[in-house]
Amino acid sequence: MHILEFQEMMRRIYLQRDLERGMKGTYDWLVDEIGELGEALESGQKDAAGKEFADVLAWLASLANTVGTDLETAAIEKYNNKCPRCGCCPCRCKP
Amino acid sequence: MHILEFQEMMRRIYLQRDLERGMKGTYDWLVDEIGELGEALESGQKDAAGKEFADVLAWLASLANTVGTDLETAAIEKYNNKCPRCGCCPCRCKP
Numbered sequence: 196m197h198i199l200e201f202q203e204m205m206r207r208i209y210l211q212r213d214l215e216r217g218m219k220g221t222y223d224w225l226v227d228e229i230g231e232l233g234e235a236l237e238s239g240q241k242d243a244a245g246k247e248f249a250d251v252l253a254w255l256a257s258l259a260n261t262v263g264t265d266l267e268t269a270a271i272e273k274y275n276n277k278c279p280r281c282g283c284c285p286c287r288c289k290p
Numbered sequence: 291m292h293i294l295e296f297q298e299m300m301r302r303i304y305l306q307r308d309l310e311r312g313m314k315g316t317y318d319w320l321v322d323e324i325g326e327l328g329e330a331l332e333s334g335q336k337d338a339a340g341k342e343f344a345d346v347l348a349w350l351a352s353l354a355n356t357v358g359t360d361l362e363t364a365a366i367e368k369y370n371n372k373c374p375r376c377g378c379c380p381c382r383c384k385p
Contacts, residue, residue, distance in 0.1 A: 207379055244357060255343070
């Protein structure tokens with residue numbers, strides 16, 4: 196599934212709720228989901244972590260929908276087969 | 291671009307660095323990027339926010355690479371054209 200298709204699916208399912216909650220409220224939910232992902236990773240439960248990865252991606256797409264950002268275009272513009280800092284693949288930036 | 295293609299592009303560019311940094315260090319970077327996204331959104335600068343959205347997606351993919359999670363499969367398994375809680379599209383969950 197394309198990044199854009201996933202974002203559009205989130206729009207179909209959640210746009211009304213996302214707009215009612217607003218950008219700030221949706222950002223706060225994303226932060227909570229990042230915390231839950233961290234807990235799932237710490238626990239070492241791969242299935243639980245997979246669901247939390249899905250939630251983070253879903254809330255990131257919802258947040259992008261609240262401000263009209265196309266995640267796929269943004270991602271390709273910045274990361275286009277090379278590191279945007281060193282211009283290399285693989286990245287050769289100093290640690 | 292498919293979600294999986296983006297994750298594989300991140301693997302090609304960054305896997306060695308991501309594995310050296312490890313899951314916990316990569317998670318910490320993701321948390322920092324979430325903070326930067328919040329600041330860009332607060333500032334109202336759409337171009338800056340677009341770059342931060344790209345960074346969050348990139349670090350989320352890097353983090354998934356450190357633990358061997360396929361983001362696209364995880365996302366489709368949980369969100370398959372309906373809200374996983376209420377089973378509806380659009381979502382009818384209570385606020």
